Amino acid sequence: MAMGRRLSRLLDRSLLLSTGPWLVLLLFFLVVRVSKGAPLADLYAQLSRPFWPGSAQSEWLKESQQLEDQQRIATLEGRLARLEQDQQLRNQAGDWITAPVISRRIEGWWQQLELGAGRVQGIKTGAVVTGPGGVLGRISSVTPSTSRVQLLTDPSSRVGVELQGGRGHGLLFGEGSSRPLVKFLNNDVTVQPGDVVVTSRASSVFPANLIIGVVQSVNTQAGPAPQGLVQLSAPADQIDWVRVR
Template sequence: MFIVRRWWERYGVQVFFSVVVLGTAIFLRQTQGVVLSEIYYWVFRPLQPNELPEKQLTDARVEELQAKLSELEQQNETLKGLLDYVEGQKLEGVVAPIVGRSVDHWWQQVTLGRGSQDGIKIDDVVTGPGGLVGRITQVTPNTSRVLLSSDPNSRVGAMIGRSRQMGSMRGDGSDRAVMEFFEKVPDVKKGDKVLTSTVSRLFPPGIPVGYVESVDLEKSPAPEVIVKLSAPMDYLEWVVVHPFKSK
């Protein structure tokens, strides 16, 4: 008994604290630290901002939903305008969203989220708010690629609406294009409307293209004008694809 008492006097305190620490560790592990988190919360609560984390999360969620609602309303207005545009056209059309666009080819081509499964074919005509956008050059079952009329490689048979003077238009890699005339002294002036030509082989006649911004009748080898494109190529989100058979 004397030996046990002396051992306890020497090691009892260490054993007691070891048991307490071990028991506490086991308890915290079993409870996943919930009690410790609660103690931390109540001890440091006076130091926290007045606004609780739950309120901050709720406010953030509300802002997210408001942003999504605003975007949906904007898309709805855009789509409604396109549907009204389609109804006003004589040609049949498939509304297609723009789902791809390269920064390096911003004014040259776009990718649509519609393809052969939707009836889209190569050489179909693409229009949008403002008029001519381009034509289809590649098609997959679910996507298609558009050569924009702003691409320098694009060629559009065009005419001046007022005088019916005809020529060929090529893109300028921007929201403008260059139109060259077949006649040496064409009847054209600043502000004239430009449409697709009645003799065009790639596009049906009468589609709005833009308006004459400047005129250079002295240009060699043929007079040319700078045409401001009427379709907003730089921020289009939706277009309309029309079936068209070349002549």
């Protein structure tokens, strides 16, 4: 009986009427808490829309975004063009052809190799010649069964190079000795002995990023930009077989 009386008192209409709004409020705040204020934020956005800032700043942001997008597209197009050019060079050149060295003239005035493979084997003038370790030079002339290589050390050899990682660009000059000279184009290049020299990405003659050698000594006093002697990673006097493409 006592239990029944207490229950009827709890369900009393007046009590329900007085506590109901509090319960609704509690429920509302619970929803707000769980949704992290989303309904309130949306409500605020709808209510404050007439007072939002003018469209000028929004236009500026859109324009800057467009500029950024255009720049990214230009950069990507540049990269794509370079990749396509590189791929084109590779496609034109075909597969690597292995050839024996049948004669070498690596004395002072000329730095040449004679290879025992020529036009019949698919070698073309201007093809790149590499040995174990790195680039040796280019094919300067071809006969049906032989081809002549102008080495990187030849006094008339000029090759566009850069330090690995694209840090500094320069030209590699053959000087008739076993160590060609690299002359950098920029004065602010930081080069030190041990830096790896590779073929330049800007070169239209050699494929990019082929290893040439290692900077052996640096002359920072040379003007207008630093110079360095490069120890080639493929020694022409010891190589008996080369690859041509």
